[in-house]
Amino acid sequence: MLMNPNERRLVAHAAVILLIAMLAGVGLLMSVLGGIELWPGHILPVTVPSTPSGWVRTHVGGMLNAILMMVVALLMPGLGFADAQARRISNFLIGTGWANTLFYWAAMWAPNRALTFGDNRLGSSNLWSVIGLAPALLFVLFSIVAVALMARQAWRRP
Numbered sequence: 001m002l003m004n005p006n007e008r009r010l011v012a013h014a015a016v017i018l019l020i021a022m023l024a025g026v027g028l029l030m031s032v033l034g035g036i037e038l039w040p041g042h043i044l045p046v047t048v049p050s051t052p053s054g055w056v057r058t059h060v061g062g063m064l065n066a067i068l069m070m071v072v073a074l075l076m077p078g079l080g081f082a083d084a085q086a087r088r089i090s091n092f093l094i095g096t097g098w099a100n101t102l103f104y105w106a107a108m109w110a111p112n113r114a115l116t117f118g119d120n121r122l123g124s125s126n127l128w129s130v131i132g133l134a135p136a137l138l139f140v141l142f143s144i145v146a147v148a149l150m151a152r153q154a155w156r157r158p
Contacts, residue, residue, distance in 0.1 A: 006083070006090040007073040013094045014069035017101050021062025024104075028055035050108035058104040065097045072150070079153045089149055092142040099135035106132025 003011065030036050031052045035045040048055075072093055076086050107114040111123025114132030118125050 003073065004077070004083075004086070006086045007076060010069050010073040010090045010094060013097060014066040014073070017062055017069070017097045018066035020101055021059055021066060024055060024059040024062060028052060028059050031055045054108040054113075058108060061104045062101055065100045069093050069097050072146075075150070079150065080158065081153060085149065085153075089146045092139070092146040095135075096139040096143040096146070099139035103132040103136035 027048050027050075030046050030048045031050065031054075033043055034047075035043040037043050072089065076089065081089065103114055106128040110126055110128035110132055112118075112120045112125050112129050113122050114129045114136075115122065116125065117130060117133060
């Protein structure tokens with residue numbers, strides 16, 4: 001079965017987001033080890049920002065966003081969306097995937113984990129807090145709408 005342009009575009013963006021998440025796995029490895037192993041038993045020290053838990057969130061969160069996008073691309077044809085509605089859902093999820101990718105990366109440099117615009121119990125706010133949180137807050141609404149539209153479409157009788 002060939003994918004239509006909306007589905008292909010969704011998968012293409014998801015694949016790039018998945019690649020970025022996989023690269024975060026390299027950051028996770030270096031964060032945990034304090035460097036990178038050149039040969040068995042010899043680790044070249046490398047300092048990376050953030051903590052291993054920050055890298056885990058960036059690695060796994062990005063992968064889950066990409067997988068969500070790919071699953072939706074595979075489900076949309078079976079749900080029978082009109083082209084305009086399929087395009088809207090694709091756009092919502094592409095924006096969500098990129099906003100969340102930005103959020104996870106920015107959160108590693110935000111003492112407050114980019115969870116608030118101001119200071120919170122985790123730390124103080126900085127520019128990374130705003131860069132990470134603003135798009136994520138906007139697109140969380142779009143992702144909720146996309147999922148609600150999919151649920152409604154799935155409940156409809158063919």
